[in-house]
Amino acid sequence: CATCSSATTCTACEPGYFLTADTCTQCTSPCATCSSATTCTACEPGYFLTADTCTQCITNCKSCNSTKTCTTCEPGYTYDSANKICKKDAPPAKCTAGQGNCLKCSTDNTTCVKCNDGYFVNNGTCAQCIA
Incomplete structure (x- = not known):
């Protein structure tokens, strides 16, 4: 619990958890934050949010806004926009x-x-x- 009204009643949860029936339940991976068990509000690195779910970015991509557009590759990789892949650095x-x-x-x-x-x-x- 981030805040509570009693020892057993949560009123707000820490990031990565959602409130249900006065308790905090952890979001399931790859959701970084969520408002329910089936509604992601932010994703872990390597995933992007679309229609309340997290979808994986292309291989070796750290952050993206779609499956075809990587905004940041993992360390040691550079985005090749012509081929839409993260290529290993020389x-x-x-x-x-x-x-x-x-x-x-x-x-x-x-x-x-x-x-x-x-x-x-x-x-x-x-x-x-x-x-």
Whole structure:
């Protein structure tokens, strides 16, 4: 109970519960909040509300407003609007000193920070000097 009028009589419930016969009953998943056992008012992440029920978003989608439109993908995924899917992000670039004219990599090994003579660092990679 969020509020009660006696030890056994609820008058309002915490979020995720609904009031029925002076007691609070938990909403069933995937309802985050509900007004009855069959009426959702908000959904858990990965679901959207339509006609008082929660419908699952596309795979790897954290929030959506329909089965075809993802508004936020799960971490590590990016929405591909052309194909209407959440695609797994590419792994971060790897830097290896001694390859591609790179002399020294960043501490996390994702970018080059020092290049061979005749090359300069350009957006984390080595580009040849033109002069």
